[in-house]
Amino acid sequence: MLLQAGPELTPEIAVVFAIVAAAVMLFVSEVIPSDVTALSVLVSLVVFREYTGVDAEAALSGFASTATITILAMYILSAGVRRTGVVSRLERVVAAYAGDSRQRLLGATIGITGPLAGVVNNTPVVALFIPMITDLADRTHTSPSKFLIPLSYAAMLGGTLTLIGTSTNLLASSVAADLGVAGTPFSMFQFTPLGVLVFAVGSVYLLTVSPALLPSRIEPHDLTEEFGLGGRLARVYVPESSSLIGLTPAQVRTDAIKPLQLVRGEETFVAAGSDRTIEAGDVLTIRAETPVAQSIAEVAGLRRLPQAKVTEEELALGSGRGTLAEVIVPGGSGLIGQAIGDARLEERFDATVLAARRGGELVVEDVADEILSEGGGLLIYATQSGIEHLEETGELLVTETVGDGFPEPEPIDWREAGLAVGIVLGVIAVAATDLLAISVAALGGVVAMVVGGVIDPERAYAAVEWNVIFLLAGVIPLGLAMDRTGAAAYLAAHVTDVSTALPTLATVALFYLLTGLLANLITPVASVALVLPIAVSTAADLGASAFAFVLAVTFAGSTAFMTPMGYQTNLMVYSPGGYRFTDYVRVGAPLQLLLAVVTTLGIEVIWGV
Incomplete structure (x- = not known):
């Protein structure tokens, strides 16, 4: 059966596409901050409201959206739990396993976050783990940028394991049931086999490929830099002609120069209090102003090592050695x-x-x-x-x-800790049972934490990453414009037209890609709500399994990796990781294409199309 011709490219659609193109260029180039770009989009939609169909009220709706309110509340709930010290105990367990291994820490991040996000909504999971992973990254002297996108992606992948993993799953289940698709609404573990496959493949990618693609946007926390010692720590080599040979580090010390370490071959000694005498071939780490270090090197016949940057990692060599x-x-x-x-x-x-x-x-x-x-x-x-x-x-x-592991944790007030954890679990339970929307439940949790004394209002406001809130609120109206002008339907119709000339499995993959593309631009919930009816209709026209098409759309909506606004957990790690828009494209695009193949083949093998 031939499908009807899709909608034509109208001036309204052209204007929306132009705004989208301009926004993408600004996000990628970062000529202005991303949150300012998002607000520019909001203003542009209202300025061209005759074309976009978005008036001032609709443009400001992003500030009251479920996603925006939920993220805001989750920042506060996470801060409340963290203040009790419970998360620091989990940090110690993970740190004991990971040690100094960055790969082990990455593996623990993915291995814990993913399965947990399968049974707990992934937004609060990421909110709780962001500060913990940042601290652990500091302790392995690694940029947190290497871990936070994998944290978000692992939570998204874990959300595909069960029905309650993401709100997108619940929405798709409801819409598909309303459309009369056999096999829906989904049961709790109905698509778990496919979710396990997607999580396994995605985890391998995050462990093997993503480390090479992720930049170090934020330098690891370094006490030497924090205390302004950049350029004031130096290393000098002691040649045979040096006048320091035979002296102890204490005899070299003056008000202007302080020896810290004496490095001899594979051994390193703390200079203070050491009675070892300096020998030819030793390397001294000294604290001195750059001109003083250069002067003492010339006077004492030392050779300065200008390329040897001294950081906390080089200074902190463990028990007995500094x-x-x-x-x-x-x-x-x-x-x-x-x-x-x-x-x-x-x-x-x-x-x-x-x-x-x-x-x-x-x-x-x-x-x-x-x-x-x-x-x-x-x-x-x-x-x-x-x-x-x-x-x-x-x-x-x-x-x-x-360099000496974690300090002993402060005693936990278990009443306060139990109250904080209980509030978070209560928010999750209320949202999972549909007693209240997750945004309302999360706000109720914030009220409970403040009233219960877990966190005070000042700390609650300080816990929110406000640039993330403005970024999300600014781009949400773009989805409204694409819907109201028919821009999204224009894209979907062209995919439907192309599908008539493709094998059924390729058409399933095409709907996966379309949903993923829209999810990265207009949020997963909006993309699923828009594409799912078209996918079910296309399946009927092709005589294919509507259930297979529903699964493809559902999984694509839950795995929008390519933009920070593609999924709310991506936005949550955007600021702590110091990321740029292009980082999500660099790491997320290959993963999204890989999972398009894995998901469609998995649907074919498990259920058929």
Whole structure:
């Protein structure tokens, strides 16, 4: 049976496509921030409302959409749970498994997130895991950008495992049942075999291919950079002609130059307190201003190693060989009011003070003259035993160490922790049983956390990534314009026309690709609602299985990888990962094409088309 000719390209459709093209160019080029681009789209739709069909009320509807409100609330719920310390306990378990292995950490991220997102809506899963994965990335000295897109993608893949994995699954099940498709509405595990296949293939891709494609947009957290020591740490080589041979590091030390490490072959020693004498062939790590380092190298016959950048990873070599730590001066400390030089930390604890911080002010020059005050921070370098001895005195409190695993976690208030976790589980249960929409349930959870004292309003507002909220709210009206002008139907009709000349399996794949494309532009829910009726109609015209077409559309709507606004979890990791629009295309496009093949073949093998 021949299909009727599709809609013509009208001026209204042309204008919408022009706005889409301009938006994509701005997103890719990042000439202006992505959230500003999204707001520009919103304004453009209203300016050209005679063509787009989007008035001011419709344009602002993105700020009240379910997706926008849900993401906003999930940021706050995640912050509330994190404040209780529960997530830090899970961090320790994952860290113990991963160790210093980036590949193991990536495997744990995917292996935990995916299955969990199959039974819990993937949005709160990602909200809870973002801060944990960021912390663990810091501890493996890896950019969080290497993990956060895989975190989002793994949650999306896990959402295909069961009916309740994503709201898209639930919508597709409802729409298909309304259309009278045999086999719908879906049962809880009806498409789990296909979901397992998709998750397995996607996981292999994320573990093997994505690390090479993902950039390091955010540099790993480094205490040396945080305390303004860039350019003030250097390495020098000791040749046979150097005048330092035979001296100890303590004899070399002056107010202007502080030896930190003595590297001899495969061994590294903490310079402070060491009685080893300097030998030819040694490498010294020193703390000094660049001109001073250059001057001492010339005077003492040393050779500066300009390419050897000194980071916290090189300084923090573990127990017995040196640890970098941030400490603060607690109230009641006997050091308050003393100058750092007078506190004799090097003599008492073999600890070298590298920099100091008071509020937002950094002190990196004349550190010895800085007066210690309550709440002031110090960056020190010492042996692990020295740091432990220092902490035992109670005069300084260690807040962060590098190279010696996790500090002992703070005691958990289990009443507060139970309340926070219970609120999140309650939100999930209420949404899963359709008692309330997930956006309303999530807002109710926020109210419960604030009233219950888990999080105060100020911290709740601070927990929200507002640029993400404006980005999503700005692009949602674009979906309305594509729907109202017939632009989306124009694309769908042309796919339908092409399908008459293709094998049935290829047509299923084509609908997968169409749904995925639209999901990346106008949200998964909108794309499924738009394409599903067309797919069912096409299946009837071809005499094919409508159930197969429904599955293809459902899975494509749940796996929109190519844009940050393609799925709400993509948006949630956008800011923490420091990503650009093109990062999603680079990593997501190959995965989406791969899963188009895997999903359609899986449908053919398991159910037939």
